[in-house]
Amino acid sequence: xxxxxxxxxxxxxxxxxxxxxxxxxxxxxxxxxxxxxxxxxxxxxxxxxxxxxxxxxxxxxxxxxxxxxxxxxxxxxxxxxxxxxxxxxxxxxxxxxxxxxxxxxxxxxxxxxxxxxxxxxxxxxxxxxxxxxxxxxxxxxxxxxxxxxxxxxxxxxxxxxxxxxxxxxxxxxxxxxxxxxxxxxxxxxxxxxxxxxxxxxxxxxxxxxxxxxxxxxxxxxxxxxxxxxxxxxxxxxxxxxxxxxxxxxxxxxxxxxx
Amino acid sequence: xxxxxxxxxxxxxxxxxxxxxxxxxxxxxxxxxxxxxxxxxxxxxxxxxxxxxxxxxxxxxxxxxxxxxxxxxxxxxxxxxxxxxxxxxxxxxxxxxxxxxxxxxxxxxxxxxxxxxxxxxxxxxxxxxxxxxxxxxxxxxxxxxxxxxxxxxxxxxxxxxxxxxxxxxxxxxxxxxxxxxxxxxxxxxxxxxxxxxxxxxxxxxxxxxxxxxxxxxxxxxxxxxxxxxxxxxxxxxxxxxxxxxxxxxxxxxxxxxxxxxxxxxx
Ligand SMILES: Nc1ncnc2c1ncn2[C@@H]1O[C@H](COP(=O)(O)OP(=O)(O)O)[C@@H](O)[C@H]1O
Ligand SMILES: [Mg+2]
Numbered sequence: 232x233x234x235x236x237x238x239x240x241x242x243x244x245x246x247x248x249x250x251x252x253x254x255x256x257x258x259x260x261x262x263x264x265x266x267x268x269x270x271x272x273x274x275x276x277x278x279x280x281x282x283x284x285x286x287x288x289x290x291x292x293x294x295x296x297x298x299x300x301x302x303x304x305x306x307x308x309x310x311x312x313x314x315x316x317x318x319x320x321x322x323x324x325x326x327x328x329x330x331x332x333x334x335x336x337x338x339x340x341x342x343x344x345x346x347x348x349x350x351x352x353x354x355x356x357x358x359x360x361x362x363x364x365x366x367x368x369x370x371x372x373x374x375x376x377x378x379x380x381x382x383x384x385x386x387x388x389x390x391x392x393x394x395x396x397x398x399x400x401x402x403x404x405x406x407x408x409x410x411x412x413x414x415x416x417x418x419x420x421x422x423x424x425x426x427x428x429x430x431x432x433x434x435x436x437x438x439x440x441x442x443x444x445x446x447x448x449x450x451x452x453x454x455x456x457x458x459x460x461x462x463x464x465x466x467x468x469x470x471x472x473x474x475x476x477x478x479x480x481x482x483x484x485x486x487x488x489x
Numbered sequence: 490x491x492x493x494x495x496x497x498x499x500x501x502x503x504x505x506x507x508x509x510x511x512x513x514x515x516x517x518x519x520x521x522x523x524x525x526x527x528x529x530x531x532x533x534x535x536x537x538x539x540x541x542x543x544x545x546x547x548x549x550x551x552x553x554x555x556x557x558x559x560x561x562x563x564x565x566x567x568x569x570x571x572x573x574x575x576x577x578x579x580x581x582x583x584x585x586x587x588x589x590x591x592x593x594x595x596x597x598x599x600x601x602x603x604x605x606x607x608x609x610x611x612x613x614x615x616x617x618x619x620x621x622x623x624x625x626x627x628x629x630x631x632x633x634x635x636x637x638x639x640x641x642x643x644x645x646x647x648x649x650x651x652x653x654x655x656x657x658x659x660x661x662x663x664x665x666x667x668x669x670x671x672x673x674x675x676x677x678x679x680x681x682x683x684x685x686x687x688x689x690x691x692x693x694x695x696x697x698x699x700x701x702x703x704x705x706x707x708x709x710x711x712x713x714x715x716x717x718x719x720x721x722x723x724x725x726x727x728x729x730x731x732x733x734x735x736x737x738x739x740x741x742x743x744x745x746x747x748x749x750x751x752x753x754x755x
Contacts, residue, residue: 289654309654321651325669325746334665335655365746385655 237267237388237421243297256446272436280447281425314382318394320374322366329362335381352380372403392424542716559701566625567686574633582641603628621693628689629682636678640671
């Protein structure tokens with residue numbers, strides 16, 4: 232039983248949204264298995280359905296067809312065993328960093344334990360001195376760290392990240408990539424990261440899932456058999472990056488050539 | 490004394506000196522016109538004469554006892570109106586059905602000026618304290634209702650989604666997400682409501698009052714004491730200013746987290 236902690240299966244999932252002008256098919260025949268402790272990066276063009284897939288796994292939306300299993304159990308709604316971080320930090324402006332992170336705890340958590348856990352996660356994301364700060368007093372990168380701590384504090388089996396670094400500047404972003412990698416290695420949870428940055432996907436992922444659009448399908452899953460920490464300028468890194476790059480190039484040429 | 494330039498002094502000037510210039514000029518012109526005999530003291534006494542009356546009435550305690558009566562009425566009326574406005578506004582914001590059910594009713598009642606209620610309230614409630622307090626309550630009710638409603642409706646659905654993901658129940662989402670997010674808007678309504686409540690005290694004291702600042706002004710007119718009338722009017726203004734100042738201070742304390750937005754707007 233313990234071995235399957237964090238094992239995620241997406242089986243034949245499709246999603247349509249009902250719009251006034253008819254149904255909009257956003258996802259089609261998605262099959263994806265993510266093993267316990269695995270880091271999978273999901274890349275695709277804007278609008279191809281990445282966020283929708285993540286929201287389905289998060290339980291915020293219901294699949295039109297197919298099912299999603301966590302530890303072989305069907306997902307029917309949101310749950311603390313799946314942590315989620317969005318592109319915007321979504322911290323509550325009326326709570327301090329500490330209160331925001333504590334909001335991620337289970338309601339039943341005992342008070343003293345809650346306090347200790349929050350301090351631990353404050354430190355883990357490098358915000359030890361900022362527990363009493365309000366979100367507007369933090370930089371964008373710091374806000375995103377706090378959001379990460381809020382998602383982690385209940386020790387989820389699966390961490391769902393929807394372009395969490397998308398709004399950050401290039402340098403902060405690279406720093407956050409290093410930190411998410413460190414945190415992932417310490418917590419050994421399963422991570423599903425949505426990004427439109429191929430470099431980021433290859434740097435972080437055990438595998439990179441490439442999505443194509445209209446409606447969104449999983450085009451290909453590319454393994455990244457490189458040891459960590461990874462060197463972005465190494466030949467093997469560049470080769471994999473190019474391979475993914477070509478996936479997009481080929482798919483767009485095909486569509487144009489029709 | 491080395492100072493980092495004049496920039497430092499500008500906030501002081503802008504905050505404390507600039508707002509005083511216009512009132513000072515008006516008082517000066519008014520005084521000069523009175524001294525030259527352009528203004529009849531029986532119609533408009535000079536600022537100095539009004540100040541002397543003010544000092545006299547303040548020293549005798551007359552002014553403050555009248556103000557106190559009015560303030561008690563306002564706090565009672567505001568308390569009732571604001572409490573009902575908050576509760577109903579939150580309820581309407583949370584329940585689209587209740588909102589739909591009441592929208593025609595509130596739309597119809599809201600444009601009725603507070604003064605229009607006075608004769609009706611006299612008929613229903615008589616001429617004692619009750620009807621005066623009710624007039625004030627009606628004045629405070631509407632802005633508070635609307636701002637509470639708007640505050641709840643304006644809750645960012647993204648925040649509610651976070652509460653869902655973190656498995657928070659409805660009650661906790663309401664207390665920890667919806668209400669705090671509605672608070673800045675509600676506070677604006679409370680501030681406006683208190684202003685209206687105070688401003689309607691004179692109207693309320695039209696109802697056969699025998700005390701209060703509004704009564705004092707009207708009585709002074711009957712006995713031809715224009716200086717006392719002006720003292721009353723100025724006192725209403727000053728008290729209103731002070732109340733507003735206190736509410737803003739309270740808001741600063743309670744809504745510390747919201748200050749960043751406020752300052753950048755200013
Ligand atoms: N709630 C919704 N209702 C209708 N259409 C939606 C909804 N959510 C997403 N979509 C549509 O689904 C498509 C995929 O959106 P999304 O998953 O956000 O893409 P991505 O995250 O890859 O940019 C878009 O065309 C978007 O307009
Ligand atoms: Mg997206």
